[in-house]
Amino acid sequence: MRATIIILLCVVAAAVIGGGYVAMERARTAVSPLATYGTASADEARALGEHLATSLSAGQAKDFDAAFDLPAVVGEALVPVRLFPAERERFITNFTAGMNKATAGTLGVQLAAGAKGGMVKLIRVHEVAGRQRALVRFVNGDDALNYFDLVIGKDALGHARVIDYYNFLNGQMFNQIVAGVALPSIAESRKTSLERLIDGGNRIDMAAFVEVTKLAAAGKHAEAVARWKELPEPLRASRVGLFLRMQCAQAIGGDEYQQAIDAITSAFPDDGSLALIQIDGFVLRKDWNHALASIDQVDRSVGGDPYLDCTRAGVLRVAGRFAEAELAMSRYLAAEPGVKKAWWSAVDIALAAKDHAETARLLGELERRFHITFKDLANTKAYADFATSPEYAQWLARPSAQTGRQGERSTEAAVAEPGAPEPAAP
Known part of the structure; x- marks a missing residue:
């Protein structure tokens, strides 16, 4: 009987402990x-x-x-x-x-x-x-x-x-x-003193991570990158850490930005979702064909977007492939004709291509669509070649040029080239 009682006590104890454990697990398990x-x-x-x-x-x-x-x-x-x-x-x-x-x-x-x-x-x-x-x-x-x-x-x-x-x-x-970000922080908070002692320098310092984000938000990108390089290796090697570095380096540009992109693509070599950042990486290397292929990949992943023709045009322009750039930009303008900045980008391409007829046509479109008036462009450096052309003389003779109104200068239309240092969206 005694043995039976002991067994019963063990069963009861197990039931009590188990019941408490189940209750604890229920309390600690969240519903989505x-x-x-x-x-x-x-x-x-x-x-x-x-x-x-x-x-x-x-x-x-x-x-x-x-x-x-x-x-x-x-x-x-x-x-x-x-x-x-x-x-x-x-x-x-x-x-x-x-x-x-x-x-x-x-x-x-x-x-x-x-x-x-x-x-x-x-x-x-x-x-x-x-x-x-x-x-x-x-x-x-x-x-x-x-x-x-x-x-x-x-x-x-x-x-x-x-x-x-x-x-x-x-x-x-x-x-x-x-x-x-959250799970490493929770894991760190649950470590015992002995575990922290054993980990030594591998402690996940979330406060330092926050400091980097604050520096970046304040526009102190060089300081942010320098502080990022002092973070513990596990945090620097994480996806969140690598993208934080890239976002800080993007505002600096040059080798720093290229190295940040390379670090991400090396860490995730088979990740097809990285095509968007690889565009800039290939442009910085002047690898135009791979940059265009990355744009195509983004186009497929989003299910098609006419704006990517504007992105293609920018890459083709810096590659010196002006006829293709003009064609890509014309496709985008046909799809979304109300974007004034895109018309200015088209002017930039036409000027680079020395396509004077197209330059005159585009300036006319800007004038007609957005009610822009122009001063004489002969003294504007970007329009120097255009100003010596017969097309420019014809453009000056247009009826709207005789009104004498002063308006928006075309030099305000500068558009950043692909790969220029730019802050990323959250």
Whole structure:
């Protein structure tokens, strides 16, 4: 009997401990926050995508911040981690606040600031894994290109919200990016004193990572790169760390930018999502054919975008392939004729090609479409060859030139060449 009692006590003890353990696991296992979102229709996704593109283009951050459920996305990144509910909520709150503070504003603020002088446009709505997505083209004021594939869901009140997005520049969903930063931080906080002693210099210093982001946000890119190089190797070698370096180096350009791109492509040699950053890498090497092939790859991955003809034209221009550049730019202008900056880019190509008839035609289009008037261009260096041509004399004789009005100078139309140092979009 005694043995039986002991066995029973062991069974009871196991049941109590096991029950407590199960209860603990239930308390620490999270339900996916995004699973609570309903399915948005294609029309709802399109309406939200167009609204956000319009508001960001106008420099307004609040609409994106209101639509994007950042705490839910951070919570989604933490689903694999066993945390008590209070721990989870505290981490989500602190992580969200810290991320906003570290990067000089909310995601909406960053996107709206980046869109200044550029454009944000909804390309299409499509479905992936049962969720509607709004694919948005993002071109910043320095002509740096990125795409965001916004995942759209419906909250409990029936409102369409952004519940995650795919960033084409680094080939990850936003919750994966968050996980890449948050999970090492949690792992570090759980180490014992002995484990930290054994790890020694391999400690993951998230404070130093935040310092790099602050320097970059303040425009101190050289300092940011220098500080990045002092980060622990595990953080520098991570995908998040490598892309942080590239974003800092992009504003510096030259060898620093090239080395940052090379580091990413070496770390992820089989990653087809990196075509967008490889365009600049190939242009810096003057490897025009591979740059154009990368543009083609991006075109396929986004399902087609006419703006990529503008990107092709820029590469073809610096490659000296002017006839092809003019053809590519003409395709883009036919698709989106309302983008004034693109017409100026076409003028730049025509001037480089010494295509005086096309230069005159394009200046006429700018005048007609955007109500621009010109001063005499003979004393403007970029137009020196054009000013000696018969086409220029004919252009001067046009009726609108006789009004005597003073207007916008064509020299204001300079467009950055492909590969120029540009800050990336978030």
